Amino acid sequence: MTNSTYLEAGRRAVIEEMERDPSVWALGEDLGRGGVFGQYKGLQDMFGAGRIADTPISEACIMGAAVGAAMTGTRPIVEMRFSDFALCAIDELVNQAAKARFMFGGQMRVPLVVREPVGMWRSSAAQHSQSLESWYTHIPGLVVVAPATPADNLGLLKSAIRCDDPVVYMEHKNLWALEGELPEGEHIVPLGKADIAREGRDATLVTWSGMRQGCLKAAETLSAEGIEAEVIDLRTLWPWDRDTVMASVEKTGRLVVVHEAVAVSGFGAEIAASVAEALHFRLKAPVARLGAPRIPIAYAPTMEDEARVSPQRIVAAVRKTVQPAEVS
Amino acid sequence: MKEDPGLRRDNFDRERFLERLALMHRIRAFEEEAIAGQKEGLVLGAIHPSIGQEAVAAGVCGNLETADLMLSTHRGHGHTLAKGADALAMMRELFGREGGTCGGKGGSMHIADFGVGMLGANGVVGANIPIATGAAHALKLQGSRQIVTCIFGDGAVNRGPFMEGLNWARVFDLPVLFVCEDNNFSATTRTRDMTGGAGAGARAESLGIDTAEVDGNDLIAVDAAARVAIEAVRAGQGPRFLTCHTYRMTGHTSVDPAAYRPAQEVEEWRGNDPIARLEVALRMAGIEEAQLTDLHRTEAAAMADIARTARETDWPEAVGAFTDVQDVGDPRERAY
Ligand SMILES: Cc1ncc(C[n+]2csc(CCOP(=O)(O)OP(=O)(O)O)c2C)c(N)n1
Numbered sequence A: 001m002t003n004s005t006y007l008e009a010g011r012r013a014v015i016e017e018m019e020r021d022p023s024v025w026a027l028g029e030d031l032g033r034g035g036v037f038g039q040y041k042g043l044q045d046m047f048g049a050g051r052i053a054d055t056p057i058s059e060a061c062i063m064g065a066a067v068g069a070a071m072t073g074t075r076p077i078v079e080m081r082f083s084d085f086a087l088c089a090i091d092e093l094v095n096q097a098a099k100a101r102f103m104f105g106g107q108m109r110v111p112l113v114v115r116e117p118v119g120m121w122r123s124s125a126a127q128h129s130q131s132l133e134s135w136y137t138h139i140p141g142l143v144v145v146a147p148a149t150p151a152d153n154l155g156l157l158k159s160a161i162r163c164d165d166p167v168v169y170m171e172h173k174n175l176w177a178l179e180g181e182l183p184e185g186e187h188i189v190p191l192g193k194a195d196i197a198r199e200g201r202d203a204t205l206v207t208w209s210g211m212r213q214g215c216l217k218a219a220e221t222l223s224a225e226g227i228e229a230e231v232i233d234l235r236t237l238w239p240w241d242r243d244t245v246m247a248s249v250e251k252t253g254r255l256v257v258v259h260e261a262v263a264v265s266g267f268g269a270e271i272a273a274s275v276a277e278a279l280h281f282r283l284k285a286p287v288a289r290l291g292a293p294r295i296p297i298a299y300a301p302t303m304e305d306e307a308r309v310s311p312q313r314i315v316a317a318v319r320k321t322v323q324p325a326e327v328s
Numbered sequence B: 001m002k003e004d005p006g007l008r009r010d011n012f013d014r015e016r017f018l019e020r021l022a023l024m025h026r027i028r029a030f031e032e033e034a035i036a037g038q039k040e041g042l043v044l045g046a047i048h049p050s051i052g053q054e055a056v057a058a059g060v061c062g063n064l065e066t067a068d069l070m071l072s073t074h075r076g077h078g079h080t081l082a083k084g085a086d087a088l089a090m091m092r093e094l095f096g097r098e099g100g101t102c103g104g105k106g107g108s109m110h111i112a113d114f115g116v117g118m119l120g121a122n123g124v125v126g127a128n129i130p131i132a133t134g135a136a137h138a139l140k141l142q143g144s145r146q147i148v149t150c151i152f153g154d155g156a157v158n159r160g161p162f163m164e165g166l167n168w169a170r171v172f173d174l175p176v177l178f179v180c181e182d183n184n185f186s187a188t189t190r191t192r193d194m195t196g197g198a199g200a201g202a203r204a205e206s207l208g209i210d211t212a213e214v215d216g217n218d219l220i221a222v223d224a225a226a227r228v229a230i231e232a233v234r235a236g237q238g239p240r241f242l243t244c245h246t247y248r249m250t251g252h253t254s255v256d257p258a259a260y261r262p263a264q265e266v267e268e269w270r271g272n273d274p275i276a277r278l279e280v281a282l283r284m285a286g287i288e289e290a291q292l293t294d295l296h297r298t299e300a301a302a303m304a305d306i307a308r309t310a311r312e313t314d315w316p317e318a319v320g321a322f323t324d325v326q327d328v329g330d331p332r333e334r335a336y
């Protein structure tokens, strides 16, 4: 085991996969100097300017070029800097990358990974803070991944790079400095498998990305009160690990879904609905979902916090499902 | 009809141009069958015929090797046939039948045949410019001698990806030939009215890309210009840009009466038919009328057979709606 940050784990994944497979390369703005967060630090020295390619500020072309390059025998890692900027390349991702294999009758695949950092971080305000993962889960053809720990950022990014499908890979900016243990040697985390971050018998918390931490904190508080919450980190949002979630809710009879994204049409709605459809008669309380209110994310902390799902809110939501208010 | 004294040169390559003439007839016959098929309800979705523009397809793609890559547009039947795709598979695709180029999943606007280096038409105007650029980027990384040709319409030059793709190709010195097939119209709008400055070529020049402009209805001129540009690209000189001026003889789609175009303008262009012009050149070079007639008949008859076979082909199995989507999260396992 070695200790590593979430950021360094992602960097290690890229290095290992580029060493393993010469067709892997990365393209994006400022990569030659390590990328905007340092995720690519030193990589151009290791792999050359051809494979760690600095590009113009042309998001549509970064994504579009990656589609063409993926069709032509390479495996590009597309760096979008902030998930907010990936919106400049939505046609290239949604109409081109996600559709090409199907539209062309399976003649080829588009093996690319789009790294697009998400989430609230250091008063970044409305255009540098969003979590738009639910948009991508809606698109047939895409795999959607949102790692929450250093070990998962290593193992999932490696799986994403090896995947033959276009993968939207959303790292959380607030997790860059998070430290954790990394296994020695090859560490692969399969796509589509959730992680039971904490076991518990009373309620199931389903979460991902930055909210894993908040859920674990809330679970500790609840444990002190005698409520044992099971925390499931989905890790992959499409395909999400339905079996693990259903098994947990069958056991606990209670579900609270927690995510940083706006609650309305958030991916939590999909999970809540799926569980309600499948396990209606096993549920001991109505399913609950926590997400941001439908407001743009503000700059000043007093207002920014209004968009945050705090551990206190999670605790309150779990308490409410465990001890439902009497119907008067 | 223009007469080019150059045509009388002794080195006029008759075989080459007879082959191109056959190709142009094949393209036209394909689209005439497709339009007829649409009237009968055999072609299911929209088609954008390129009748009148065949010299661009034949002149440009005729200079490519099979291993070279080519990306096209919604108006791509001609480019695709010229790159070597199978006409029967294409007709089946238009009819939505089994054995179509894309198994019936794409239709006219999404025809691709990776086996002959045809990396796809595209339903999104301009979208293939960055994709072609990326394909060229990959070829350069791989040290390949293949090149990419990206054909798009005059309307595409007003989309952002045009600028992003051309700039990128120049910055990375990529092996890509951009071809603007300028038929003067973007759907029902005259492109000139919506375009600032001098247009496509000038924009490419401003990004440092060498540009040529050619009469796109003159197969011999397109062929010569494309050959020069393709040689330069293959020699590692970076991207080139070629504008071909042409005109579509049909509406934007096969059901568009194109009432927005003055009748006189259409008539003038009718007299500038690229097939008729090449026939004039071949007659001047000593080809017998009978041979020309024969060549036309052969291609038309072959295409009629193809259309007949296509209409007799079965529909694809419905289960295909769930295949070729993705491996991880395969909808055959779970689509909800
Ligand atoms: C991004 C986008 N906007 C609009 C359309 C609708 N559309 C299809 S073809 C076309 C005109 C394109 O003109 P041009 O690029 O000159 O090609 P042409 O049809 O003349 O071959 C338009 C507006 C589209 N397919 N994609």
Ligand SMILES: [Mg+2]
Pocket (backbone or CB within 6 Å): B153, B154, B155, B181, B182, B183, B184, B185, B186, B187, B191
């Ligand atoms: Mg046009």
